[in-house]
Amino acid sequence: MKPRKEVMVILFIGLCFSVMGLLSPVAGQAADMKEPILTVLNPLGTPPPIKLLPMAPRLDTIKGKIIYIVNDGYPGSNLLLGELKAVMEERHPDTTFIYRDKPGGMGGKIQELWDEIKEKGDAMILALGH
Amino acid sequence: MPGIRLQFIQGPIWGKTAEQIRRDAVLGVNPLTGGPILDKIVEKLTNPLTEEEKRTGEITRSKGPDTFTGTADELQKLFLEKRYTDFMPIILPTEEKVAEMLKGTSHDPDEVLGELSPWKAGFESWTYTVKTVAINAVMAGAKPEYFPVILAIASTQTEALNVSDNGFVVGAVINGDIRDEIGLNYSYGAMGPYAHANTTIGRAWSLLSINGGNCGKPGTTYMGTVGNPMNAINIIIAENEEDSPWEPLSVRRGRGEGMRSFPGMPAPKPEGFKKGENVVTLFNGWGVLSSKNWYANVWGTEMNYPKIIKDIYLTQDGSLFGTCAVLSPPIADFVKDAGFDTVAKFTEWVMDIPGKDIQREGYIAPPGGTFTVIVTGASNNNYFSMGGFVPGQSIRIDPWR
Structure with a gap:
């Protein structure tokens, strides 16, 4: 019998803790707990407005035209544009292709070259990258 | 366009x-x-x-709403989805936390600091303010006392995440009393993520670049072919001025030592920095690696460190970034004991080689380029790092308090 009493006492104490737990402020908070709503700031900088420049009018055909091929100076792009020029000349024998290196590479000033192309050329292919 | x-x-x-x-x-x-x-x-x-x-x-174009609202989990997810983060959890930039960060400076939150871009010659630049920097510094986990350093870096308009397919990384060397004031580490693991200040200052720089300058978006504004793991926190070095046998980097640069300009760009001007003055010097390049990576520095019983350093310098590409040597204090002592009582003498000797500074298509052909020495780290052994890393601007930190 003695063992049974001990079990009952233990069960009773356990029940008391359970009831106390339900009634305790902590348990009450847990029942009502919701994740707080936060307001945070946008971390972005401000992008600039984009000015739309109209594209130059297209050619009706490249036949009989002068097309500049301009290299921005990255390693290997001279080979690329040399090959492009050679193949284009094979395929379009009535078109003149003129190769130019862009002065100063990717960051160079190019007004002189621009002026030449505007004066003598009909179109331009500018190669960027490497 | x-x-x-x-x-x-x-x-x-x-x-x-x-x-x-x-x-x-x-x-x-x-x-x-x-x-x-x-x-x-x-x-x-x-x-x-x-x-x-x-x-x-x-x-x-709008940058979107000024604020976002939600639970912490929702906001972490939102910032991740919008790619406002470096893929690691952030400290959410509440108004209160940002206001606390702004207490680290006397500057107006709305002061426009400048423009950032993945590469100024080829991309649009976004403008950013002191408050933009503060928001990103909070996100990085920085403390308000670090903010003057972060602002000084931000004021240079230098992106941490350049678009280049090279996979560049940036660095900042900090000299002066502020090192101890804000707890920058210049002992064990000086270049790694082993101190709160070093780590979060570097992370703030990258987050500012992502958000303030639209940098670091793979395939569009970031094209690093294999990338660079150092981009997460960059290379933030506090020089170990106390254990260095030489003058601090800032003082040497303050006299104009090691100044160099990129092709077509003016060289920085010497600013006359004094020892103890709080100065940050920015670096960029491919980064630095343990010098044990080079055959010239194979372990031996008779290590001639000046020669080893020069031999490594000879293998470096001088065209863009020259060579930077980050020496532990014992290595610096070896070099000094070999007769180089100033960095200037050592630099002159290292760079005294036939064929240097040969111009090749606008670039300086190797061997050549700058040679820069930084001393940091602990004194427990003879290790040092080297790599292609060039100093740029050196600026005072205190005006950003």
Whole structure:
């Protein structure tokens, strides 16, 4: 019998803790707990407005035209544009292709070259990258 | 420029023969759309302009709402999805936390600090304010007392995440009393993520670049072919001035030592910095690696460190970034004991080689370029790092308090 009493006492104490737990402020908070709503700031900088420049009018055909091929100076792009020029000349024998290196590479000033192309050329292919 | 007609080709080009280029690129197909390159080029020259291409005027873009609201989990997810983060959890930038960060400076939160871009010569630049920097510094986990350093770096308008396919990294060397004031580490693990200040200052720089300058978006504003793990927190070095046998980097640069300009750019001006003055010097390049990576520094019983350093310098590409040596104090002592009682003497000796500074297509052909020495780290052994890393601007930190 003695063992049974001990079990009952233990069960009773356990029940008391359970009831106390339900009634305790902590348990009450847990029942009502919701994740707080936060307001945070946008971390972005401000992008600039984009000015739309109209594209130059297209050619009706490249036949009989002068097309500049301009290299921005990255390693290997001279080979690329040399090959492009050679193949284009094979395929379009009535078109003149003129190769130019862009002065100063990717960051160079190019007004002189621009002026030449505007004066003598009909179109331009500018190669960027490497 | 919206509407500009671009024709992509199959890269890379560099290193290929003319025949390979003709086969892979010229006679190849557009890697994005699959059409033959040559036909597409002719089409782009001859197809009439669309209405969209004829448009003029101005497109204004919004950065979105000033604030976002939600639970912490929701906001972490939102920031991750919007790519406002470096893929690691952030401290959420509440108004209160940002206000606390702004207490680290006397500058107006609305002061425009400048423009950031993945690469100024080729991309649009976004403007950012002191408050933008504070928001990103909070996100990085920085403390308000670090904010003057972060602002000083931000004031240079230098992006931490450059678009280049090289996979560049930036660095900042901090000299002066502020090192101890804010707890920068210049002992064990000085270049790594082993102190709150070093780690979060570097992270703030990258987050500011992502958000303030639209940097670091793979495939568009970031093209690093294999990337660079140092981009997460960059290389933030507090110099170990106490254990160095030489003057601090800031003092040497304050006299004009080691100044160099990139082709077409003016060299920084010497500012006369004094020892103890709080100065940050920015670096960029490929970064630094343990010098044990080089055959010249194989372990031996008789290590001639000046010669080893010079031998490594001779293997470096001087064209863009020269060579930077980050020496532990014992290595610096070895060099000093070899007769180099100033960095200037050591630098002169290292760089005294035949054929240096030969110009090649606008660049300085190797061997050549700058040689920069930084002393940091602990004194427990003879280790040092070297690599292609060049100093740029050196600026005072205190005006940003």
